Amino acid sequence: MQFSKVTGEKKHHKVVLYALSTCVWCKMTKQYLKDSGIEYDYIDVDLCNDEDKQKIRQEIQSKGGSLSYPTTIVDDKVVITGFRKDKLKEVLEI
Amino acid sequence: MTPITIEQVRKRAEADAQTFGYYLTPDPDLLQGLLDGLKVNEERYGYPSCPCRLASGNFDYDRDIICPCDYRDPDVAEFGACYCRLYVNKDIYEGKTPLPTVPERRPVEKQSRAFGPAAPPSEAKPAAAAEEKDEHIQIGPKLWYCKQCGYVVFREEPPYICPICKAKREMFAEIKTRTDFLG
Numbered sequence: 001m002q003f004s005k006v007t008g009e010k011k012h013h014k015v016v017l018y019a020l021s022t023c024v025w026c027k028m029t030k031q032y033l034k035d036s037g038i039e040y041d042y043i044d045v046d047l048c049n050d051e052d053k054q055k056i057r058q059e060i061q062s063k064g065g066s067l068s069y070p071t072t073i074v075d076d077k078v079v080i081t082g083f084r085k086d087k088l089k090e091v092l093e094i
Numbered sequence: 095m096t097p098i099t100i101e102q103v104r105k106r107a108e109a110d111a112q113t114f115g116y117y118l119t120p121d122p123d124l125l126q127g128l129l130d131g132l133k134v135n136e137e138r139y140g141y142p143s144c145p146c147r148l149a150s151g152n153f154d155y156d157r158d159i160i161c162p163c164d165y166r167d168p169d170v171a172e173f174g175a176c177y178c179r180l181y182v183n184k185d186i187y188e189g190k191t192p193l194p195t196v197p198e199r200r201p202v203e204k205q206s207r208a209f210g211p212a213a214p215p216s217e218a219k220p221a222a223a224a225e226e227k228d229e230h231i232q233i234g235p236k237l238w239y240c241k242q243c244g245y246v247v248f249r250e251e252p253p254y255i256c257p258i259c260k261a262k263r264e265m266f267a268e269i270k271t272r273t274d275f276l277g
Contacts, residue, residue, distance in 0.1 A: 020131075020148060022130075022132075022134045022135055022145040023145055023178075024124060024127030024131060024145065024178075026146075027127060050210025057209040067148070067198075067209075068198045068205075069147070069148065082195060
C-alpha cells in the first residue's frame with residue numbers, strides 16, 4: 001500500500017488520512033493540514049487496487065471509523081470523519 | 095464515447111436542481127471541485143457517481159450513488175443539503191443558513207461493496223467470491239410501487255421519496271410476482 005507523505009514542521013502526532021482523489025472535501029482536508037504545518041500520510045483509496053481497498057476497509061473499521069471520506073486517524077486511535085476543522089484543530093492542537 | 099465537458103456536467107446539475115426546486119452550492123470553488131469530481135468519475139466509470147463516495151465500478155452496486163443520488167432528497171429535506179453538498183436548499187443558497195455537515199445515510203453494507211473485489215475474483219479468494227454471490231441474491235432488486243401515484247420501480251429498496259408525486263418511502267409497497275407454468 002503506497003501512502004504519500006506530506007512533510008510539515010509539526011510531527012508530534014501520527015496523522016493518516018484516507019481520501020478520494022475526486023473528493024473536494026478530501027482536498028480541503030489535505031490543504032488545511034498542509035497549511036497548518038502538520039506532517040501527514042495520505043492515500044487516495046479510489047486509486048488503490050482491490051487488495052489494498054480491502055486492507056483499508058479493515059483498518060478503518062478496526063479503529064471504529066465509518067467508510068466515509070475523508071477519514072483522518074490521529075495516533076492510531078482518534079478517528080475524524082469528514083472535513084471537521086473544529087475537531088482537527090482540537091486533536092492536532094492547531 | 096464523446097468526452098464530457100465540465101460545462102455539460104454543470105448544465106445537467108443546474109437543470110436537475112431547477113426541476114426539483116433545489117440550488118447548486120453557492121461557493122464557486124466548492125462547486126467547481128464537485129463538478130470536476132463528477133467529470134472524473136463519469137470518464138472513469140461511465141456514469142457520474144458521487145465524487146465524495148467510493149464507487150465500485152460495478153453499475154449495479156453504484157446505482158444508488160449516481161448523481162443525483164438516492165439520498166439527496168431525504169438529505170436536503172432533513173439537513174438542507176445533500177451529502178457532498180452539491181445540492182442545497184434556498185436558505186443555504188441565499189446564505190441565510192450555513193452549509194451543514196451531512197452524515198452518510200448510505201447503508202454500510204452498500205458502502206462495503208466498493209472495497210472489492212469488483213473485478214472477477216482471483217483464485218486465492220474462492221470463499222470471498224461465494225460470500226459476495228450470496229449477498230447479491232439476498233439483496234437483489236424487487237418491484238415496488240407507489241401507493242399514491244402508481245409509479246413503479248425495480249430496485250433493491252424503495253426510493254426515499256417518490257420522484258413523481260413526492261410521497262414518502264412508507265407509501266411504497268412491494269409487488270409480489272409469481273411465475274406459473276401452465277401445461
